Amino acid sequence: MDILSIEHLTKIYGAGEAATHALDDVSFTVQAGDFIAIVGASGSGKSTLMHLIGGVDRPTSGTVRMNGEDIFKRTDEQLAIFRRREVGLVYQFYNLIPVLDVVENMTLPVRLDGRTVGEERLGSLLHALDLEGREHHLPNQLSGGQQQRVAIGRALMNAPSIVLADEPTGNLDSKNSAEIMGLLCASNRDLRQTLIVITHDEDIALMAHRVIALEDGRIVADERRG
Amino acid sequence: MGILSSFTQRSLTRNRARTIVSVIGVVLSTALMMAVFTTVTSLESALVGCVEAIEGSWQIFDPAAEEGAEGLLASDAHVRSAIASSELGSSRYGLAEDTDPTYPLITVRTMPRVLAGEEEALGLAIMPEILEGSAPATEDEIMLPISLEGVVLAAPEGAEGYASCDGALAVGSTIELFLGARIGEDGEHLTFMHGYQDADWGPYDRTETLQDVRMRSYRITGFYRDQSFAQNDYSGAESTLVALTSADAPGALHTAVWIDTQGLPSKDALEEWIDPLLGEEDYYLHTELLTYQGIDTSSAISESLMIMAGTLAAVVVVAAASLIYNSFAISVAERTRQFGLLSSLGASRRQLRRTVFIEALVLGIVGIPLGVLLGIAGVAATLHATADAFEYIFGISLTGGSVPVVVRPPVVILIVGLSCLVLVVSAWIPALRAGRVSAIDALRQAKDVKLDRRTRKRLEHRQRAGIAVAGPSGIRERLFGIAGLLTTRNLSRANSKGRIVVASLAVSFLLLVFSGSIGISLAPVTDTAGMTYGPDSPADIYAIFFAEEDPGENSSMRTSIDRFMDAARSIEEAVCLGSYGRGYAYATFPSGIIDPASRASIDYAAPDPDETDEHLWRGVYRDGSAALTPLVVFVDDATWAQMSDAAPRHGSALLIDRYVVSDEGRYITAAPYADTGTITLYSTPAREGYLSDGIVLDEGGTPLASMESLDEDGPSGTGKELFSLAETGVVAEEYQVVDLVGETAPILLDVSPYLTFPTIVLPAESLDASPVFAKMRGEIQTAVGYALASPDLDPRAVGDTLQGLAEDLGISVAFNNIAYRAAGMRAVVSMIDTFVFLFAFITMLIAIANVFNTLSNSIILRTREFAVLQSCGMDAGDFARMLLLECAHYALRGLVWGLVLSFFPAWLLYLGSGVAFGGIAFSYPWAHALGATLGVAAVLGISVIYALRRSRALNVVEALRADAI
Structure with a gap:
């Protein structure tokens, strides 16, 4: 079953001669529970694609359908709800709120949704992310790997159907990288969460079920691996 | 251009809004300081000019300097200029007309x-204005005051030693004077x-x-x-006429000197210098001039002005410093990561500090000259707009129509220096902060969050207690959900940005309230003005005639009044409202x-009804008869006709049949006549030894006649004694009351006719005709009131x-020009x-710039944080709520x-103004505080x-690219 259907997605920055085609007529579908790696050189449009799928940015043309519904037909308000309930975003530079502690950062999407935090869910996530004992530390009291684990916790907290990660290990050493990828893979495997990872790292690409290669905003390869 | 300069320039260009607001702040604060000081120097200079024009520029005057003083003064370095005039003697004179000389x-x-x-030394005193002929050139020549021109001198019969001249005094004729030294009874x-001493x-x-x-x-050469x-005009004298002869004429009895000094900055220094030269207490100081020159600072007004000016300057400096400090603090905070990066690339602390100072330099180079010019232009415009007031205050027509703007180079240097100092001080702390940025901390934004002890303890406690999810932590979170939580966290955990906002808000509030305080401290001046010259007076201009002590047969005062009133009818601009004497x-x-x-209701006039001897007292008696002390008003025929049809x-006599009496705070109007x-x-009544x-x-x-005997100390206290009219020389005259008048002629409102009982109106001729007023006539003035024909007239x-x-x-008449x-x-x-409005307005602009700069920038600084929140699904409502909550907290x-x-x-300010206008209670400008709050x-x-x-315009995608430095 296709959870995500991307059709003729185009994003142009600037206008006239200065216009840059960050994405140029990209189309593909994603099945629920899939693990996709998107690879490509710098400026190939990877991050733009992720922001469009995550509803953070709007395309110049084309559609992103989540469970058959075009997300860009939603109002800004509805799109905000979409972001907090249906996707989880993980960035290379963690992007935690500096004044909030670990738990507060992790539970941000739940609280934004006005719901109460499930203690059990939080506990298991903290355990899985090895953040027990750090619950009330602020981001600047944590190492890079820990901060990224908090960011993953924030992305997973609402049990979204899709997790989008933009170079999640780009800022980490190999040990931390392996741990982070282990966590993401586990959530994909155990919880059947769809995982889309943008990466430069071949090892990570090899873990994925499917690898889409972008070049100058176009898909140049789309391989499903064993 | 070095890399750091270019770095600064880009930073200034990139943050154009903040740069413009900062430059405006520097311009406004420099302009305001310049304006405060330039107003003071311009007014001081105008006051000095005014006093010099009216009274001469002398600082010290000695009417009879000791011998040898002239020589000492001529060679003393502290004397800028000095003049001397000797008194050669005085002569008696008499007039041929049958009157005594003035x-x-x-x-x-x-x-x-x-x-x-x-030559400018002659400006020390007001030199005589020659109206005819010329000044005396030799010791045999003389110039007389114009009041002697054409006068024929004559000695009283049988008297000797009186001035004489063949024929009337005129240019070219010879006057003989019998000059002697004036010696008092004790030989002084x-x-x-x-004054002339003669019993x-x-x-x-x-x-x-x-x-x-x-x-x-x-020989008479002229008249002045x-x-x-x-x-203290040059030839003014207490009670003699002064004739002037040549400057070098010998035979001095006394010599008067007028002195202007230099290099003596205070009144004490002045006195210390002059005492040995002229002798203590022998000289006069020109206090008014010394005050305006800033040499005598002892007067209350001068002290008030100093305190007020000092307070104004201090407030402006604080406001300016806070605005500029804010601007730099934000600029540095915003670039912490940049500084960290530069530091990691090898920039030294000094270099980092320098980037901030270069920024200050650029702001100063643009802002300070503009501010100085704006301040001067502002003062010129304000002084021009308020020229009427200054003409009135100075009592002279101002050359060029307004107070000339005086810009003193030391003041400009002071203001530029002060502005630079404010810039440097304001940039200092942020610059130090910039220099201390650690590369790692900055890149990790470790210092963005700083916990106070309480918050840290609370977090540690939660950690130890193993509390995973804290419930809603405060009222904000309970009421406003996630927006409330974020606000609480930002307020309790974010670094100094919040404090800057709070400080700038406090300063803005202070500035706005301060302008209100200025209004309050000046209120006594404006209130007094309103009370004294309010719109209550029925006439705009009064001509006031003083009666002569003994008008003789032909009653010349009334004749003068009638002649004047007849002639004034031809003046269309003035409408006569009538005349009155009282x-x-x-x-x-x-x-x-x-x-x-x-x-x-006529309480004060009535003796106690139970008093057995009520007839010892004046008042209304039980049988309705009365003995009273009425206000008697003498009016011209036209005014009389406004009140009664009866012939004057x-x-x-007319009786004013309306009496307003206060009864425990309520006013009761009575018609007291039947x-x-x-x-x-x-x-x-008059009797030797009695009052x-x-x-x-x-x-x-x-x-x-009711009298009380006097002893050496005044009234003896032995009680009233009654005498017949004849025994006390009393003259009585009967008047027929022809009308009871409920409404007086408007001009009589001047004498409060309704507040006095009884008030009797008599025709003007009665003042001269009645023997009752014979003794009083000399004391009664008659005022003729005129209204301007149109309010547009000057x-x-x-x-x-x-x-x-x-x-x-x-005709000799004094004018009281109420209008x-x-x-x-x-x-x-x-x-x-x-002035108050302008000050308040500019301080308000500074305050607005301050708050706006601080708040909008501190919010913009957090763009990345906002982008993350948006990417996590925060909607616009929550976002606005969060900002509003934070702002409300800062505001509070x-x-x-x-x-x-x-x-x-x-x-x-209260202390400052209280010195000059004693007895004023302190009051806080609550209205301004409310206005400031709003x-x-x-x-x-x-x-x-x-x-x-x-x-909203922010590109979330861009903002999330955290590597953008």
Whole structure:
């Protein structure tokens, strides 16, 4: 079953001669529970694609359908709800709120949704992310790997159907990288969460079920691996 | 250009809004400081100029300097300029006409000799204005005051030693003077400063004599305008006429000197220097001039001005410093990561500090000159707009129509220095902070969050207790959900940004309240103006005639008034409202005239009804008869006609039948009369050894004089004694009351006719015709009231026209130009209002710039944080709520601090103004505080809206690219 259907997605920055085609007529579908790696050189449009799928940015043309519904037909308000309930975003530079502690950062999407935090869910996530004992530390009291684990916790907290990660290990050493990828893979495997990872790292690409290669905003390869 | 300069330049260009607001802040604060100081120097200079023009530029004046003083003064380095004039002697004179001369002596003085300085030394005193002929050039020549021109001199019969001249005094004729030294009864030498001492002539009970009299002939070369003694004009004298001979004429009895000094900065230094030269207490200081020159700072006004100016300057400096500090603090905070990166690339602390100072330099180079120019232009415009007020204050027409702007180079240097200092001080702390940025901390944004001890403890406690999810932690979170939580966390955990906002809000509040305090401290001036020259007076201009002590047969005062009033009818700009003179007399009323029912309300006039000997007292008696002290008003025929149809003739009287009495705070209007009738007026009783208590009626209705005996200490306290009218020389005259008048002529409102009981109106001729007023006549003034024909007319011009008319007629009359004074005071009040408004307006602009800059920038600084929140699904409503909550919190804290802090300048200003206007209770400008609160709220609202718009325009994708440095 296709959870995500991307059709003729185009994003142009600037206008006239200065216009840059960050994405140029990209189309593909994603099945629920899939693990996709998107690879490509710098400026190939990877991050733009992720922001469009995550509803953070709007395309110049084309559609992103989540469970058959075009997300860009939603109002800004509805799109905000979409972001907090249906996707989880993980960035290379963690992007935690500096004044909030670990738990507060992790539970941000739940609280934004006005719901109460499930203690059990939080506990298991903290355990899985090895953040027990750090619950009330602020981001600047944590190492890079820990901060990224908090960011993953924030992305997973609402049990979204899709997790989008933009170079999640780009800022980490190999040990931390392996741990982070282990966590993401586990959530994909155990919880059947769809995982889309943008990466430069071949090892990570090899873990994925499917690898889409972008070049100058176009898909140049789309391989499903064993 | 070095890399750091270019780095700074880019930073300034990139943050254009903040740069512009900062430059505006520097411009405004420099302009305001410049304006405060330039106003002071311009006004001081105008005051000095004004005093010099009216009274001369002398600082020290000695009417009789000791011998040898002239030589010392001429060679003393502290003397900028000095003049001297010697008194050669005084002569008696008499007039051929059968009148006494105004002054009994002619004193001969020399024209001024310049002891030090050039020709401008003659400006030390007001030089005589030659109206005819020329100044005396030799010791045999003389110039006389114009009042002697054409006068024929004559000695009293049989007297010797009086001035003489063949024929009338004229240019070319020779006058013989018998000059002697004026010696007092105790042998002391008298100068032109002393009044003429003669028991028959003036207030003195001593008699002076002229000694060593010798005859001296002078040829008259000219006549000059008589000068004023009160202003120490060159030839002004207390009670002699002054004739002037050449500067080098020998035979000095006394020498007067006028001195201007240099290099003596204070009154103490001045006195210390001059005391040995002229002798302690022998000289006069020109206090007014010394005050305006800043040498004498002892006067209360001067002290008030100093405190007020100091407070103004301090507030402006604080405001400017806070604005500029904010700007730099934000600029540095915003670039912490940049500084960290630069530091990691090898920039030294000094280099980092320098980037901030370069920024300050750029702001200063652009802002300070603009501010200086704007300040000067602003003062020029304001002084021009308020020229009327200054013309009124200075009492002269200002050259060029307004107070000239005086810009002193030291003031410009001071302001530029002060502005630079403010810039450097404001940039100092942020620059130090920039220099201390650690590369790692900055890149990791470790310092963005700083916990106070309480918050850290709470977090540690939660950690130890193993509390995973804390419930809603405060009222904000309970009420506003996630927006409330974020606000709470930001406020308790974010670094100093919040404090900057709170501080700038507090300063803004303080500035706005401060302008209110200025208004309050100046209120006594404006209030006094309103009370004294308010719109209550029925007439705009009064011509006031003083009666002569003994008008003789032909009653010349009334004739003068009538001539003046007749002539003034031709002046279309002024409408005559009538004339009145007023005095008091004693009066008795037979029963039947005063309404018995009104007796109770005329409380003060009625003796206690149970008093057995009520007839010892004046008042309304039980049988309705009365002995009272009425206000008597004498009116011209036209004014009389406004009140009554009866003909105005001597022997007729009108009674004002309306009396307003205050009864425990309520005002009751009574009509105190029942009928007309015949009343009697009496002159004041007089008897040796007794004090008059007026006229009373005995039980039989006979008028008697009530007197109290005097002993050495005054009234003996033995009680009243009654005498017949004949025994006390009382004159009585009957008047027929022809009308009871409920409404007086408007001009009579001046004498508050309804507040006095009884008020009797008599025709003007009665003042001259009645023997009752014979003794009083000399004390009664008559005022003729004129209204301006149109409110657009210039009251001063109309006043001048009336005065010119009186001069043409040769009538002696004084003018009270109420309309001009009211216009002048209105101009002064509006000038004060203008200055207060301008100050408040500019401080408000600074405050707005301050708040806006701080708030919008601190919000913009957090773009990345906002982008993350948006990417996590925060919607616009939550976002706006969060910003509003944060701002409301800042506003509240800023207002509380502002409220507390604003008491200090308000109190300082109160102390400043309290010195000059004693007895004023301290009051806090609550209205301004409310206005400031609303203003701060409005600026906050605008800043939030601006920040929201900026954050909406924000590209989330861009903002999330955290590597963008």
